[in-house]
Amino acid sequence: MNKISLIIQREYLTRVRKKSFILMSVLGPLIFAAYILIPMYFATLEDKEEKTMVVIDDSKLFTEYREGEPRFVIPGTEFLKFQLVSGMEVENFRESFDESGYYGVLFIPSNILASESSLIYSTKQTSVEILQYVEQYMESEIEHLKLAQHEITDLERILTEVETNIRVRNVKWTKDGKTQESNTAVVMGLGYLSGMMIFFFIFFFGSQVMRGVIEEKVSRIIEVIVSSVKPFQLMMGKIIGVGLVGLTQFLLWMILSAVLVTGLKAAFFPELNRTPTEQVVASDLFDGGSANEESAAMAEQVPELGDLDMAQEIFASLKAINAGVMILAFLFYFIFGYLLYAAMFAVIGSAVDNETDTQQLIFPVILPLILGIYVMISAINNPDNALAFWFSIIPFTSPVVMMVRIPFGVPWWQVALSASLLVGTFLAMTWVAGKVYRTGILMYGKKASYREIWKWLRYSS
Amino acid sequence: MMRDSGIMLLSATEVIKDFSGHRALNQVSMDVPQGSVYGLLGPNGAGKTTLLRIINQITAPDQGNIHFMGEPMGSDHRHLIGYLPEERGLYKKMKVGEQALYLAQLKGLSRQEAMKRLKLWFEKFEIGAWCDKKVEELSKGMAQKVQFITTVLHEPQLLIFDEPFSGFDPINVNLLKQEILQMKEKGATIIFSTHNMASVEELCDHITLIHESEVVLQGEMSKIREQYRANTYQVNFQGDPEKLSRGLQSDFELLALEENGMGKEATIRIQEGEGSGPLIRNLVEVTEIKSFQEILPGMNDIFIQVVNDNTPKKDSEA
Numbered sequence: 001m002n003k004i005s006l007i008i009q010r011e012y013l014t015r016v017r018k019k020s021f022i023l024m025s026v027l028g029p030l031i032f033a034a035y036i037l038i039p040m041y042f043a044t045l046e047d048k049e050e051k052t053m054v055v056i057d058d059s060k061l062f063t064e065y066r067e068g069e070p071r072f073v074i075p076g077t078e079f080l081k082f083q084l085v086s087g088m089e090v091e092n093f094r095e096s097f098d099e100s101g102y103y104g105v106l107f108i109p110s111n112i113l114a115s116e117s118s119l120i121y122s123t124k125q126t127s128v129e130i131l132q133y134v135e136q137y138m139e140s141e142i143e144h145l146k147l148a149q150h151e152i153t154d155l156e157r158i159l160t161e162v163e164t165n166i167r168v169r170n171v172k173w174t175k176d177g178k179t180q181e182s183n184t185a186v187v188m189g190l191g192y193l194s195g196m197m198i199f200f201f202i203f204f205f206g207s208q209v210m211r212g213v214i215e216e217k218v219s220r221i222i223e224v225i226v227s228s229v230k231p232f233q234l235m236m237g238k239i240i241g242v243g244l245v246g247l248t249q250f251l252l253w254m255i256l257s258a259v260l261v262t263g264l265k266a267a268f269f270p271e272l273n274r275t276p277t278e279q280v281v282a283s284d285l286f287d288g289g290s291a292n293e294e295s296a297a298m299a300e301q302v303p304e305l306g307d308l309d310m311a312q313e314i315f316a317s318l319k320a321i322n323a324g325v326m327i328l329a330f331l332f333y334f335i336f337g338y339l340l341y342a343a344m345f346a347v348i349g350s351a352v353d354n355e356t357d358t359q360q361l362i363f364p365v366i367l368p369l370i371l372g373i374y375v376m377i378s379a380i381n382n383p384d385n386a387l388a389f390w391f392s393i394i395p396f397t398s399p400v401v402m403m404v405r406i407p408f409g410v411p412w413w414q415v416a417l418s419a420s421l422l423v424g425t426f427l428a429m430t431w432v433a434g435k436v437y438r439t440g441i442l443m444y445g446k447k448a449s450y451r452e453i454w455k456w457l458r459y460s461s
Numbered sequence: 462m463m464r465d466s467g468i469m470l471l472s473a474t475e476v477i478k479d480f481s482g483h484r485a486l487n488q489v490s491m492d493v494p495q496g497s498v499y500g501l502l503g504p505n506g507a508g509k510t511t512l513l514r515i516i517n518q519i520t521a522p523d524q525g526n527i528h529f530m531g532e533p534m535g536s537d538h539r540h541l542i543g544y545l546p547e548e549r550g551l552y553k554k555m556k557v558g559e560q561a562l563y564l565a566q567l568k569g570l571s572r573q574e575a576m577k578r579l580k581l582w583f584e585k586f587e588i589g590a591w592c593d594k595k596v597e598e599l600s601k602g603m604a605q606k607v608q609f610i611t612t613v614l615h616e617p618q619l620l621i622f623d624e625p626f627s628g629f630d631p632i633n634v635n636l637l638k639q640e641i642l643q644m645k646e647k648g649a650t651i652i653f654s655t656h657n658m659a660s661v662e663e664l665c666d667h668i669t670l671i672h673e674s675e676v677v678l679q680g681e682m683s684k685i686r687e688q689y690r691a692n693t694y695q696v697n698f699q700g701d702p703e704k705l706s707r708g709l710q711s712d713f714e715l716l717a718l719e720e721n722g723m724g725k726e727a728t729i730r731i732q733e734g735e736g737s738g739p740l741i742r743n744l745v746e747v748t749e750i751k752s753f754q755e756i757l758p759g760m761n762d763i764f765i766q767v768v769n770d771n772t773p774k775k776d777s778e779a
Contacts, residue, residue: 006566014555220550224611227517227544228567230536442519455481 003229004237011212011241016248025249029256051103051130053120054093055084058110061145062138074137080130082106090121097123106134113142188380191404194330195376197250198399199369202338205246206345210358212238213349213441222441231438236430239342246338329406332419337399340426341365343433350440351448351456361448372397376404383408393418395425432457469528470495470619470650471516476525478511485511486522487674493619493652493667498645500665500682501654502760504768507671509654510547513621516652517544530618540569543617547624547654549608551596558592561611568615575614582610586636601628609637613644620644622653626660638664658760668760670767677771678763689758689766693730694737696744697723697751708747713740724751 015021055072057063062073063084072084080103093105104122112118118138120126147155213235216222225234348361372391379388383405392402392410398418402410439456446452471493478486486508493499503509514520516527518539527534529541552560558579565575583589586606596604605628613620622641626634641664645651655661661668661682668685670678678685693716698705702718702725709715712735717728731740737755744750758766 003567006563010563014552215552219553220546220548221552222550223514223519223546223548224544224550224564224608225567226519227542227546228539228564438520442514 004233004240007229007234007237008241008244011238012244012248015208015242015245021245021249025252025256028249028253029260050079050081052081052083052101053103053130054105055082055108056088056090056105057084057086057108059108059112060110061112062108062141073141074134077133080133093121103130108138112138113145116142187407188404190326191383191407192376192380194326194403195373195400198330198334198337198403199373201246201250201334202341202369202399203366205242205338206341207362208245209239209242209342210345210349210362211355212242213346213437214352214355214358217350217352217441217444218354226438226441231441232434235343235346235434235437239339239346243335243338243342326406329415330403333399333403333422336419336422336426340395340399340422340429341369343426343430347433347436347440347453350437351443351453353444353448357448361450364450368394368396369400372400376401379404389414393421395422398422468495469493470530471652472528473512473516474525474528476512476515476522476527478508478515478520478522484674486515486671489525489671489674489676491669491676491679493650495650496645496648497666498641498651498653498664500661500668501652501671502656502658502661502668502764503671508674509671510623512671513544513546513623513652513654516621517542540615541618542621543568543612543615543619544621545609545612545623545625547627549605549628551604551608551611553597554595556593556595557588557599557607560596561607561614564611565614568617570615578614578616579610582614586610602630602633605629606633609640613640616649618649620649620651620653622651622655624655625653626655626657658764661760670764672768672771678767682760685763686757686760689763691730691756691758692733692735693728693756694740695752695754695756696727696729697753698725698727698744698748699751700725700748702727705744705748708743710739710743713743728756 055062057072063070064073065071070084070086072082074082076082083102090105090107093100093102097105104120104126106118106120108118109115120131120134147159152158216225216234229237344365348358348365351361352358375387375391375397379385379391379401382388388401388405391397392405393414395418399422402415402418406415436453436456440453443456469492471491473489473491476486476489477484489508489512491501491512501509501512511520515522516534518534518536529535529538532538555563561579562572562575565579566572570578580589583592588603588606591599591603591607596607599607609625612622620641625637625641629637638660641651641653651664653664665682667681668679669676680688702720705727706715706718709729712732714730715727716730717726719726729740731737737753741750741753744753
């Protein structure tokens with residue numbers, strides 16, 4: 001036991017002290033923060049530039065007269081101005097378009113009522129936002145016109161009266177008779193994030209285990225080590241040590257990312273910080289007490305509250321997902337998924353003499369993982385279908401797939417079955433891996449293949 | 462095969478090991494007396510490394526068993542053995558001092574104790590300055606020294622050296638031999654495997670010669686050399702060579718007669734089972750003896766003879 005802890009210590013310390021680890025720990029959150037902040041930054045940059053769109057309205061349906069001046073009925077925005085011109089053709093603008101500084105030319109044909117189409121001429125691609133803006137206004141304008149032809153009195157009042165905006169919210173009944181509200185998008189995002197993180201973790205640190213095994217084999221120190229400890233102890237020590245490195249890295253990423261994102265947000269986007277609703281929700285969230293009861297109590301009130309703010313709804317959903325269950329499940333699948341795959345990666349490492357030989361052996365190992373990612377993506381939309389069910393039970397894919405199902409609520413027996421199968425498979429796989437590993441690490445110059453590995457498995461020791 | 466009696470540190474009994482159709486060891490037995498230097502010899506691929514790995518519990522035998530200090534070999538005995546494998550290796554990216562400490566701790570030494578001993582060894586080999594260097598920065602010879610230290614640091618009862626002198630210059634080979642003999646004096650038992658027969662003659666008390674997975678020669682060095690004596694004697698003499706060759710009785714066969722800077726020299730074989738007395742009496746009559754000495758066969762000759770004797774026999778069996 002003492003020896004395993006020595007091995008874990010070495011595996012952990014040599015990796016954590018490496019420059020690349022420190023670099024990754026710092027760069028990871030920077031990349032992560034950039035991932036979030038750069039789009040935010042661009043979003044604030046965009047449309048700051050004022051654009052002018054020339055309008056040629058042949059239909060005259062969109063021209064109104066104010067104080068004798070013809071004007072375009074669609075109002076401009078802060079960054080988009082319309083300039084109605086009359087007596088000019090589209091072709092007039094073509095020649096000197098670039099010098100004119102116009103964003104585009106909107107042409108409304110005289111037969112718009114029949115054709116239901118108009119055109120924007122420009123040298124650049126028109127942004128989707130502007131297209132949607134123009135389309136929306138033109139649609140409603142023409143709808144109004146068509147309605148007006150029916151000559152209904154009091155039309156405006158009727159229209160305001162019939163206008164309705166339905167939002168569907170999902171309220172779940174739990175077994176213990178409580179009601180919970182969840183926002184599907186938040187639940188989906190959380191499940192997806194957990195699944196992807198587990199996938200990444202298994203893949204990245206699994207291959208680190210493999211590389212560690214190859215390093216010991218190539219440097220030939222392996223024979224010295226296994227004369228001091230059992231091969232199984234060495235393998236387990238390495239797997240656990242590397243796993244702890246991974247956990248450390250993730251913890252560092254989480255902390256640094258949180259610090260970075262909050263810091264940068266405060267520095268560059270002060271207006272985004274602390275809207276009144278956020279303050280309310282935040283104070284609510286951190287209000288101590290038993291989170292479960294409180295969330296249930298809050299969820300009870302939710303339907304009566306009526307028009308809930310979006311942010312509040314997100315926080316409500318986050319609270320409704322049982323945080324304890326979620327974190328426990330994440331840690332469980334995170335750790336056991338890694339352990340299962342790390343044992344397989346260790347076998348591959350023991351079977352080869354150098355890293356380039358690993359490729360053909362790796363493929364069958366990571367295939368179920370990749371399959372798991374595909375099933376996970378489909379399971380997000382339909383967490384209770386048969387595909388998602390089976391893949392969340394099968395131990396090679398369950399760490400990835402089960403994580404997207406859990407936020408939606410999974411019967412306890414399914415979780416128990418999936419979990420016990422995963423632990424069972426991990427134990428069996430580690431036993432098998434230990435047998436192959438102890439033979440593999442002493443083999444040099446053999447062409448690595450699964451046939452060869454099968455042979456080693458059947459050696460007495 | 463002849464088995465030794467006395468206190469055995471290690472006994473291997475009828476060990477068999479198969480590797481997918483190939484028998485690497487066939488009924489190999491070996492007794493290593495406490496405090497001896499035991500030579501494990503054999504051509505390449507004979508099965509020496511497999512036997513050493515079994516003794517080190519790196520692999521297990523298919524049949525047969527190993528006893529260490531009278532008990533069946535088990536995990537507890539790992540601390541009492543030090544192993545220097547033929548293919549040397551250390552963690553390249555790890556610092557010398559740290560690595561030595563790690564390996565010593567894996568052999569059950571406490572960190573403090575390992576540190577204390579390491580300091581002594583580094584002083585002895587004058588390599589204290591390397592402590593904070595990474596192994597990849599060392600020359601091959603330097604790394605070998607470090608590896609040797611890590612093998613002996615925990616002062617094991619049994620030391621196993623597989624080709625310990627390869628990669629060392631003559632000065633360091635001597636240094637190493639001194640260390641090995643010193644460890645023997647302190648009571649350690651040493652198994653060592655080599656192709657260098659001169660060092661076998663110099664160091665070993667017992668040997669086992671393995672050929673094609675089987676033991677073909679085993680026993681005390683002195684007895685083996687006795688067994689393979691060719692009954693030949695070397696005589697340095699003064700006088701007429703002609704007179705010597707004519708005066709020699711018919712029981713004695715004159716193999717060579719030469720004259721060189723050292724004087725006149727004759728090589729004479731006597732009949733099997735005879736002592737040297739009659740020859741001396743005969744020689745005294747015909748010449749003046751300056752020196753008289755039995756030619757004992759070198760391990761090199763014995764090795765080649767035994768291996769060659771055993772090779773065709775095995776072929777006809779198969």
